[in-house]
Amino acid sequence: MDIDLARAWAQAMAAAVEVHKDHLTQLDSAIGDADHGVNMHRGFSAVLSALAGLRPDTVGDVLDTTGLTFVSSVGGASGPLYGGAFRAMGAVLDTALADPGRFAVALAAGLASIRKLGAATPGDKTMIDAFAPAVTAFGQQADGGGDFATAALAAADAAEEGMRATVLMRARKGRASYLGARSVGHQDPGATSTALVFRALADTAVAR
Ligand code: ADP
Ligand code: MG
DSSP states (O other), X not given: OBHHHHXXXXXXXXXXXXXXXXXXXHHHHHHSOSOHHHHHHHHXXXXXXXXXXXXXXXXXXXXXXXXXXXXXXXXXXHXXXXXHHHHXXXXXXXXXXXXXXXXXXXXXXXXXXXXXXXXXXXXXSSTHHHHHHHHHHHHHHHHTTOOHXXXXXXXHHHHHXXXXXGGGOOOOSSGXXXXXXXXXXXXXXXXXXXXXXHHHHHHHHXXX
16 A cells, blocks of 8 residues: 555545445435435545645555544544544554555554444444454455455455345444344445445555
C-alpha cells in the first residue's frame, strides 16, 4: 500500500457507495431507519473533496483525513465507527509505503477501534461480522507471504461471506436490535457496506 493506492481505494469506495447507495438504504429501511446509503454517500462525497485538497506525506495522512472527514460529516452510528476505524488504520500506516504485514496490523487496529467504540462482538449482526473475517483472511495471506492483491482478494471474499451470514443473525447492537427476533432474515446494512469497502480495496489492488 502506498499513497496513490490509498487515494485510489478511497475513490473506489466512494464509487461503490454511489452505485449501491439505494441498496444500502433499502437494507436499512428493513431493520433500521433507512439512512445507511445516504450516510455513506454523504461521508464519501465529503472524503473526495477533502482528499482533493490534500498533499499527503504518508498513507496514514490519506486514511486519517478520510476518517476525520467521515466522523464530521456522517451523523449515524456508522460515521464514528468507520471514521474511527480509518483513523486507527492511519495511525499504524505512518509511512509512504506499507507491506502486506503492516497493512494487516492496520486492519486489525481498525477492527479494534470499531469493537471498542461500538462494544459489539462477532455474531451481533453488525459491520464487525464482515470486517472481522476480512481482517483474518488478509492476515493469513500476509503471514503466508502472499502479495497485497492476493490478500485483499481473500479479504473481500471473506467480508462478503460474513455479510451474507448476517441474514440469519439476530441483532444485538444498534437500531436493528430494537427489532429483536424480527431482525432475523435481513442482511445487515453495515456489514454490506463493509463488504463494499473490502471489494473496493481488492479491485484497486488488482488494477495496479
Ligand atoms: P444508524 O444506525 O445510526 O442509522 P447507519 O444506518 O448509518 O447508522 O449504520 C447502521 C449500521 O451500523 C448497522 O447496520 C451496523 O452494521 C452498524 N452498527 C450499528 N451499531 C453498531 C455497533 N454498536 N457496533 C458496530 N456496528 C454497529
Ligand atoms: Mg440507519
